[in-house]
Amino acid sequence: MPKAHVRDFLTAFVKPLVGGGELHVGAPIPLAEVERWEGELDNASVELVAVDDARHAVLSTLVCRPPAFVLEGDELCLAAGLHNALFLVHPRAELWSFSDKQRRKIIETALALVSQPLSRNRTRVMARHALLNNLFHLSRNDTTVSWWTGRARFQGQKPPPRLTAWKGMRRVREEVTVVDFDELLAVPDTAPVIATLLRRTPLTQLLDSHPGAPPLHWEDAVFLLRDSELARAIAYRLVPDTGHREQVVGPARLAAAFEQMLERAPDEADVRAVAAFLVHLNALFCLGELNLREAGAKSPLISTVLSAEAAGQRPRGLATLFALPGALSLVDPRLSIPPGIESLPALAKRWMVHRQQTAELLSDAVVDALAQRLKRHLKPESRRDPSEVIALPNS
Amino acid sequence: MALEHVAQGQTRFFTPGVAPDPRGILLGRYCLMTFATLEGAVSWFRLYSSEASLDELLANLSIVKCRTALGSREIVVQIPAVSSYAADRSARLARLVGGAIYTGTSKHFVKYRDDRSPFGYDAVDIGAMPAGNDFMVHGDEFAQGYIREGELGFARLLFRLSIRKLPGGDRLGPDDRGELYLAVARGLADGIIRYLWRNRVEAQAGLFTPGSSSAFDDQVRDRGYMLIHVHGLPERILALFLGTPGIDVFRAAGANAAVAVGYEHPIDLASCASVFSPETFHVFWPNDRVDVLPGPLTLSDISDLTRVDLELDRPKDPQQHTGGPAESIGVELKLAASMGPPRRVVATLIPVAHGSRLKRILFALPPVSLRGHRVAATDRGILVIGSENLDVIPLGQLMYELAPGLLVPLGMDVVPRVSPEVLARALGHSAGLVTVFTTEGHPFQVSEGSFATLERRSLAKLEVDRAESVDYAADVSAEAQVVNDAVGRFALWGFPDAPDRKLLPPGEK
Numbered sequence: 001m002p003k004a005h006v007r008d009f010l011t012a013f014v015k016p017l018v019g020g021g022e023l024h025v026g027a028p029i030p031l032a033e034v035e036r037w038e039g040e041l042d043n044a045s046v047e048l049v050a051v052d053d054a055r056h057a058v059l060s061t062l063v064c065r066p067p068a069f070v071l072e073g074d075e076l077c078l079a080a081g082l083h084n085a086l087f088l089v090h091p092r093a094e095l096w097s098f099s100d101k102q103r104r105k106i107i108e109t110a111l112a113l114v115s116q117p118l119s120r121n122r123t124r125v126m127a128r129h130a131l132l133n134n135l136f137h138l139s140r141n142d143t144t145v146s147w148w149t150g151r152a153r154f155q156g157q158k159p160p161p162r163l164t165a166w167k168g169m170r171r172v173r174e175e176v177t178v179v180d181f182d183e184l185l186a187v188p189d190t191a192p193v194i195a196t197l198l199r200r201t202p203l204t205q206l207l208d209s210h211p212g213a214p215p216l217h218w219e220d221a222v223f224l225l226r227d228s229e230l231a232r233a234i235a236y237r238l239v240p241d242t243g244h245r246e247q248v249v250g251p252a253r254l255a256a257a258f259e260q261m262l263e264r265a266p267d268e269a270d271v272r273a274v275a276a277f278l279v280h281l282n283a284l285f286c287l288g289e290l291n292l293r294e295a296g297a298k299s300p301l302i303s304t305v306l307s308a309e310a311a312g313q314r315p316r317g318l319a320t321l322f323a324l325p326g327a328l329s330l331v332d333p334r335l336s337i338p339p340g341i342e343s344l345p346a347l348a349k350r351w352m353v354h355r356q357q358t359a360e361l362l363s364d365a366v367v368d369a370l371a372q373r374l375k376r377h378l379k380p381e382s383r384r385d386p387s388e389v390i391a392l393p394n395s
Numbered sequence: 396m397a398l399e400h401v402a403q404g405q406t407r408f409f410t411p412g413v414a415p416d417p418r419g420i421l422l423g424r425y426c427l428m429t430f431a432t433l434e435g436a437v438s439w440f441r442l443y444s445s446e447a448s449l450d451e452l453l454a455n456l457s458i459v460k461c462r463t464a465l466g467s468r469e470i471v472v473q474i475p476a477v478s479s480y481a482a483d484r485s486a487r488l489a490r491l492v493g494g495a496i497y498t499g500t501s502k503h504f505v506k507y508r509d510d511r512s513p514f515g516y517d518a519v520d521i522g523a524m525p526a527g528n529d530f531m532v533h534g535d536e537f538a539q540g541y542i543r544e545g546e547l548g549f550a551r552l553l554f555r556l557s558i559r560k561l562p563g564g565d566r567l568g569p570d571d572r573g574e575l576y577l578a579v580a581r582g583l584a585d586g587i588i589r590y591l592w593r594n595r596v597e598a599q600a601g602l603f604t605p606g607s608s609s610a611f612d613d614q615v616r617d618r619g620y621m622l623i624h625v626h627g628l629p630e631r632i633l634a635l636f637l638g639t640p641g642i643d644v645f646r647a648a649g650a651n652a653a654v655a656v657g658y659e660h661p662i663d664l665a666s667c668a669s670v671f672s673p674e675t676f677h678v679f680w681p682n683d684r685v686d687v688l689p690g691p692l693t694l695s696d697i698s699d700l701t702r703v704d705l706e707l708d709r710p711k712d713p714q715q716h717t718g719g720p721a722e723s724i725g726v727e728l729k730l731a732a733s734m735g736p737p738r739r740v741v742a743t744l745i746p747v748a749h750g751s752r753l754k755r756i757l758f759a760l761p762p763v764s765l766r767g768h769r770v771a772a773t774d775r776g777i778l779v780i781g782s783e784n785l786d787v788i789p790l791g792q793l794m795y796e797l798a799p800g801l802l803v804p805l806g807m808d809v810v811p812r813v814s815p816e817v818l819a820r821a822l823g824h825s826a827g828l829v830t831v832f833t834t835e836g837h838p839f840q841v842s843e844g845s846f847a848t849l850e851r852r853s854l855a856k857l858e859v860d861r862a863e864s865v866d867y868a869a870d871v872s873a874e875a876q877v878v879n880d881a882v883g884r885f886a887l888w889g890f891p892d893a894p895d896r897k898l899l900p901p902g903e904k
Contacts, residue, residue, distance in 0.1 A: 020873030027886035031894060061869045090879050092886060108893030140877040156879035184877065 006037035006076070007044035010051055014071070014079050017134060019054035025086045025156070028106045034080045034113060038073040055130030062126075062207075062233045069127040074116040078197060079131065081113030085193040086138075089184055091155045107189055114197040120223045122230070129203035135194075136210040140179045147172045155179075186212035206234050209253055216257035222270040225277050235277070239284045244304040247288075249315055251281045255324070256317025262373045271377045275335050278324050283338040286350035295349055298357055306361040319366050322358045327370035331378050398506060398535055401514040408517045410533070412500025420479040420508055421515030423499040425455070427532060428472045428485065430494040433547075436470045437556065437661060438492040439485075444663035447484060451477055453669050456549055461541040464525065471541060482507060497532045505533045550670045557683050558658040565637050565657035571646065572633060576653045577623040578678065580641035584621035587642065588697045591625065594632060598625040599694030605678075605686035622678075624694050645678060651690055652677040726811050728821075730832060733808035738795035742802050744831060745777040745791030752790055753777060757849070760787065768849035771829075771841050778831065778841060779849065792834070800824060800843075802831045 004026075012024040041048060051071055059066035084106055087093060093103065119125055140156040145163050147170045152163060164172055185194045195214040198205050202221035209216070225231045238250035258274050285301055304310070305318060329336035342348050359367075401408070401421045408414075413423045430436045436458060443449060449456075455475040462468050476482050476498055486496045486507050497504035498515070502524060508515035518533035528540030567575075577598075579587050584600070591598050604619035628636075636642045637656065645653035648664035651671035658681055664671075671677055676690035745753055757765065767782035779788060780802075786793070794802040798815030801824060809818060809832065822838065824830045829846075832838045 016875055020875045022876055022878045024878050024880050026880040027882045028890060030891050032891065057869060058872070086877055090882070092879075092882050097884075098887070102887050102890065105890055105892055106887075109890075112893045134872070134875040138875050138877055140879075156877050157881070 003033070003036075005044070006040040007047040009037065009080070009083075010044055010047035010071075013083055014076075014131070015047070015051050015054060017079060017082070018051060018058060018131060020134065023086070023138070025083060025090055028084045028087045028109065029080045029113075031109060031112060034077055037076060037080075041071065041073070041076070055127065058130045058133050059126055062237075063229055066130075067123040067126060069123050071127075071131075075128060075131050077113045077116055078128065078200060081110045081193060081197060082132070082135070084110035084113065085185060085190040085197075088189045089140075089155075089187060091157065103189065107193065110193045111196060114193055114200065116200055118200060118220065122227060125201070125203050125224065126230075128201040129207070132197070132201045132204050133208070135185070135198075135201075135204060136181050136208050136213060138181060138184055140184060142177045142179050144175045144177070145172065146175075181210045182212040186210075203230070203234075206254070207237050209250070215260060216254065218254075218257050218261040218274050219264070219266055219270060222273050225273045231277065235281060235284060239281060239288070241288075244301045247285070247301065248305050248318055248321070251278065251321050252315040252318040254278065254281075254317070255321035256315075258324075259317060259320050262377060266377065268377055268379060271374070272332075272335060275324060275328060275374070276338075278321060279328065279335060280338050282322065282325055282354065283341060283347070283351065286347055286354055289350055290346050292350075295346060296353060299350075299354055302354060302357045302361065306358065308361070319362055320370060323362050323367045323370050325355060326359060326362075326367040327374055330367070330371040331374045397519055398516040398533065399519050400512040401508075401517050403514060405514070405517075409521055410499065410503055410505045410518045411521070412503070413498065413505065413515075413517075415514070416479045418479055419514050420482075421498065421505070421517065422476050422479055422482060423504070424476060425498070425500060425504075426474050426476045426482050426485055426507065427497045427499065427504045427530075428474070428489045428494045429461075429497075429532065430470045430472065430489075430492070433470050435492050435494055436472050437552070439472065439488055439494060440552075441661045441663075442488045442491065443485065444666040446488075447481070447666070449662075449667040450669045451481070453549060453667060458547040458549060458552065460544045460547065461529075462544050463542070464528070464540055468544070469541070470547075495532075495534065497534075499530075502530045503533065504530065506535065549667070553660075553662060553664075553667065553670055554677075554685055556661050558654055558660050558679050558681065560681070561657060561659050564659065567630075567633065567646070567656065569627075572628050572630065573626060574647045575625050575628050575633070575656070576645040576647065576678070577621075577625060577636060578643040578645065579621040579623060581620060583639075583641045585702060587621075587623065588700050589702065591623070591632075592697050592701050594629070596625055596628060596632065598623050598697045600624070600697050600700060601692060601694040603688045603692075605688060622688070622692065622694070623697065624692065643680065648679075651675060652679065654679040655681050728818075729810050730804065730807040730834060731810045733806055735808070738805065740781075740785045740793045740805060741796045742778060742780040742794040742831075743785055743788055743791040744775070744794060744802075744833065745779065745788075747772075747774075747776055749790055750777060753779075753788070756788060756790065762850070765850050769846040770849045771846045773839070773841055773845075775831075775833070775836075775839050778829070778846075780829070780846065794831070798824075800826070800829045802829065804832060804834055807832070807834070 009029075012026075015021070016023045048071055052069065055069070055071075056066050088103065088106060088110075092098065093106075119128070142156065143154045143159055145152050145154065145159045147163065152159070159174070164174065166172070184190070191214070198214060199217060199220055202216075203224060205213075205216045206221050206224060224234065238254065239247055240250075254274075255278055258278060261271070261274065285299070289299055289301065302322065305314065306322060325336045337351070341351055399409075401415075401419075403419050404415075405419075406415060408421060410421075410423075413421050416422045428436075428439065430439070440449065443452075452474045455473070457473045459471045459473065460468060461471045474485060482496075482498065486509070489496045496507045498507045499505055503518065503521055505518045506516045516533075518538070521533070524531055525540050527542060529543045531538055531540045577587065581602075584602075588598075588600060600621055600623040602619055603622050633644065633656075636644050644656040646656050648654045648660065649668040649671065651668065651673065652664045653676070654660055654664065658679070660679060664679075672690075674690055676688040676692050678686040678688060680686065764787050768785070769780045771778045771780075776791065779785065779791075781787075793805040795805055797803045797809065798819055801815060801819060801822075803809060813821075819825070819830075822830050822840075824840070827843050829841045829843060830838055831841070
């Protein structure tokens with residue numbers, strides 16, 4: 001049997017992974033084949049350009065000028081690793097003949113493929129995000145065909161026509177169920193592969209997530225907050241223009257990851273960056289309410305998500321998100337208010353309303369506990385505020 | 396005396412001759428209604444006839460004058476109980492006019508059902524009837540025996556009742572005027588027939604003499620009159636006839652009766668048509684006069700009754716005429732100077748040579764003056780039609796509109812002066828065409844479609860490029876869907892082990 005060319009893989013798997021469509025999962029790809037494909041990339045310019053165009057289209061909604069990049073070997077490895085992880089939920093991998101040894105081999109190969117070096121290069125991070133932007137939205141249609149004498153389940157495969165023929169006479173019924181990230185990539189076999197893969201694309205983790213996905217590791221992603229364009233894009237993506245509960249899901253997830261970060265030993269600058277970012281998200285909530293009919297009215301968003309009745313439905317990290325400005329005002333007041341908020345009186349007023357309402361709905365204990373945890377990381381004697389103007393002595 | 400309520404489904408009763416009908420209501424063969432006076436009975440007939448047909452009751456209907464044991468007199472109307480629905484109606488109307496209703500078959504009649512007992516009543520202790528009584532009625536609190544004194548025929552009652560004048564009854568609608576009868580005195584008959592024939596009123600007439608059984612009638616004097624059956628009599632003629640002595644107008648009431656217009660019989664005669672024998676035709680006059688004419692009426696068409704003038708002494712022989720083609724009487728149309736007042740100018744025909752002058756005027760005219768004007772360039776000239784007075788363009792031959800779309804030079808008139816419709820038909824003029832008479836040559840026609848608004852026509856054609864809108868919105872990416880390809884049985888054959896490389900910590904790239 002002739003060996004598959006990289007252009008087949010690009011067409012059948014990588015391009016749909018980026019731009020949507022049918023991702024064809026076939027036999028697992030050995031490391032040697034991926035290495036051979038890296039050499040063949042030069043001979044697949046048409047498919048390569050199609051993939052890169054699709055990645056540019058993905059990034060065009062994120063930044064003004066997507067950087068120029070070309071699919072390289074490490075991205076090919078990430079895609080091949082994802083392919084092998086998806087093979088672990090292939091119906092062939094669930095047969096009795098598929099031994100545990102073979103399964104371990106494939107998991108290890110997938111882990112080896114996705115264990116590419118971490119990158120903080122802006123272009124590479126964006127290129128990897130463009131490649132894996134659909135990771136949390138992969139789905140599979142499973143068809144269950146039942147007829148008068150039996151039934152069969154086809155996972156991501158079309159039932160053969162012989163089973164669906166003569167629908168009326170054989171009383172054929174087809175039920176299609178959609179399987180998503182939970183059952184594809186959050187199962188025990190694939191979870192470690194996906195966790196490793198996601199650390200390689202922190203931008204994807206910041207922009208998107210799934211309840212079944214591994215939590216964000218802020219230390220891997222904090223460098224993105226120092227890029228103002230990307231930080232702004234992330235902030236705007238996290239606060240969508242939808243219902244109140246949906247608006248706080250993304251910020252609460254990041255706040256939960258921030259809580260985890262505080263339990264570790266992060267760099268102080270990283271803690272400050274993430275805290276400032278979360279405070280900025282709080283300011284965005286205020287900005288969204290500037291057009292309220294009564295300027296001093298209570299925030300409907302905070303009333304909805306922090307109400308005592310909805311305490312049981314609060315997503316993790318939500319209390320931290322809203323308590324953070326209050327806690328920071330006890331630890332480092334400079335971080336507690338987004339810079340420049342005073343220049344917009346309406347926004348400053350909403351900010352005060354939000355803080356008062358948060359203080360009413362969250363107990364002081366929550367704020368104090370968070371302040372204590374922050375104090376462990378933020379030194380009281382901080383560096384000089386760069387915004388202060390130093391008066392030079394007159395000579 | 397006690398009455399028991401009949402239960403649903405009850406089939407056995409103490410009262411003889413009664414049985415439940417399909418609805419479970421106790422019913423005998425007859426219903427008996429008692430009224431204190433004859434007026435009550437007449438009121439019942441009057442009400443019943445206006446709601447339903449009396450014909451179905453007439454076969455076994457009897458009106459009896461009865462006397463009770465105590466000497467009081469009552470009028471008893473016995474009707475056949477054809478169904479409980481008819482009996483229900485009879486009961487409702489009898490109670491309305493102060494009567495009582497009972498049901499039974501021969502001698503014992505029990506109270507008919509009411510709201511308190513929807514299935515009727517049964518008399519539980521029917522004893523022997525007192526001697527001399529003809530029949531008994533059983534009510535709530537009493538049982539009353541009756542002795543028959545005499546019977547009153549329904550037909551006799553019907554003819555004894557006087558017809559009543561209806562306020563405004565002589566104003567008939569078109570439907571009521573459809574079938575009318577005229578009783579015309581003999582002396583007026585010829586004139587009326589001629590009058591009707593001249594007014595194209597369809598009518599049939601016949602001469603009738605009312606039947607009489609009295610020996611005191613004057614047999615020598617002819618009491619007959621002309622009865623004319625008219626169809627669709629116009630309102631004005633009806634009013635004329637109603638106001639003319641010697642003419643009486645009747646409205647048909649059923650097939651064999653007619654009632655004077657403006658009057659009404661207390662009982663609806665149409666509902667008791669079987670009273671009237673088919674060999675008779677009853678004419679109900681005012682003042683209690685009822686004429687019985689031999690029926691069915693045999694009438695002759697009045698068109699055959701008109702007077703014929705015959706001059707036998709001057710016979711007219713038919714003359715022979717030969718046919719030939721019709722001679723043309725057409726007159727050539729001409730334009731002649733008009734003597735009438737000046738008309739409104741609606742159009743102008745400008746010679747093609749004066750086109751440049753028109754252009755200059757168009758440049759000079761304000762836009763308000765140009766608005767509403769239409770123009771068509773033809774080989775006979777430039778025709779400008781305005782919505783208002785067009786004297787702002789002092790060029791060409793000014794025209795006015797003789798008929799819509801028919802333009803005639805100002806100060807001229809078309810002779811012979813035929814109506815615009817005739818002229819338009821002769822010219823083949825129709826909607827969508829503009830026909831123009833000129834002082835020189837034949838008139839010409841321009842279709843409305845070739846006219847353009849003057850504002851639009853005054854501009855030269857401009858080249859305008861069409862810009863295409865470009866959508867810069869990012870495409871919504873399709874859903875990424877995993878499809879598992881068939882991998883065969885030996886997909887993992889020879890799959891190598893993973894390299895034993897340390898995964899953590901990875902280096903920065």
